[in-house]
Amino acid sequence: MQQAADITRIEQAARTLRCDIVEMLAEAGSGHPGGSLSAADIVAALYFGVMDHDPAQPKMPTRDRFILSKGHAAPVLYAALAEAGYFPREQLKTLRKLGSMLQGHPDSNKTPGVEVSTGSLGNGLAIANGIALALRMDDNTTSRVFCLLGDGELQEGLVWEAAMFAAQQRLENVIAIVDHNGLQIDGPVAEIVAVDPVAEKFRAFGWEAMNCDGHDVRAVVTALQGASGHHGKPTVIVADTVKGRGVSFMEDRCEWHGVAPTAEQAASAIAEIEQMQD
């Protein structure tokens, strides 16, 4: 159900998510800051503006579903779930620790708000399609399935099996978002195996596709809200982002894919984030 999104609230939430990401990773001592930070505005827009969901009822039948296909960005999802009230915020400091409800990659057995476990790249879109089929079978024409993928992740062939299938099945309730930050672990995506032009590829696969600035909250919200009901086609939003966005020493650097900040680095990062103006 569409209601007017509060852009200021979302921008505020995005700052909170960024601080939480940095803090929880520093505490954990390992994890993925770059790809979590690049997705913060997108995830904030989803959880605090666009998606219909209720932390008190994680399995509310009419909810919108979210699949984090780029599962290593779990910190951004956990931050959003904590901020929304799915679990107490104190849990964030248990990330990646033995017995934690917050595993290194999203675990649907352990964390309320996680629909299906992810972590092995390429799986999320196919899973999202299955959910979308079930919604249609159950005559649920309002719930949408949002799936966030990385751009390096598009190198996985299964993404394209799922893309073909979604178009074939006319899954207009599937909305994919690509966190297009241009970097992967071994280097820039374009130097490893280029995936661009992403929107064109998806159009060729029968999807509706659009680009947007992944850090312009208003643009992200507009793109997400406009994404449903494209007359029998699934939609992809290619969000142009900066890996590590919000922390100057992490921005656009491959090295910050999977290394956690130290306590000192975290403190300096948080100081920067709190001063961010959008």
Place this chain on the structure above:
Amino acid sequence: MADKRATREAFGETLIELAREGRDDIVALDADLAKSTTTAKFAAAFPGRFFDVGIAEANMIDTAAGLAAEGKTAFTGSFAVFATGRAYDQVRNTVCYSDLSVKICPTHAGVTVGPDGGSHQMLEDIALMRVLPRMRVLVPADFNAARGAIRVAASTPGPFYVRLGRATLPAVHPDDFVFELGRAYVLREGADVTLVACGVMVERALAAAELLAAEGVSAEVIDAATVKPLDADTIVGSAAKTGAVVACEEHSIIGGLGSAVAEVLGERQPTKLARVGVRDTFGTSGDPEELMRYFGLTAADVAEAARGLLRG
């Protein structure tokens, strides 16, 4: 009677029966092999509940997982080599890791695939599935057991692997057979040697018992229809009685039933063991029955393995 029907024939039929009994949650998926696997029959009866993903087995498993996450009980088809091999990451990291009710029931397991040859004769699927946490592995011996196995998979939450085959088989179990999860069936009692088998080898083990009886050797025959969780108590009890065990499967001798039996015997009842199975090779083109002879999977081979244990 179920004589001369293939286990794969039970697939589509049983799904239809279940759907007609009110199981509105059941859905099926296939990867361009629906006619061979018989999911096409379910598709014809319930078109809104069947999805063909085309030649994309990893997509099939994950899509099934998504359906299961929303409360469906999702059965998947395709062939054993593809559904377990190509889609192994999806079976492990999506289905088992998230503990979803996806019932992986591929057909064309084993050498009885025949002329298609080694690329299609899956001899490692029991091993691959058995080692996954949360996965249950059922290997029905005949059409009736297959119907029961599919029903058990449908009515027990979580991941299941049901191994189905292409070839028609003699009946082993009666028409009213009820498949009990985790139970090994003692089909014939004996005192001198235990023949524990699964799938197509059960009927051959029974025939081997007859051959052995003619020589004064009393063989106990066990149908280990559930390879995981294995009915260790029944197998250990039999081994304690006979002192010699022959494990028989249409599968590699590495990692399948023989290995499962070796594991429990080694821990609880160390016993002389012989494994009848494919000896760490790929399959090859041929006529199904001819291949069973070629790979040493006949009743005569089982009997000879038993004699070998009793001689030595």
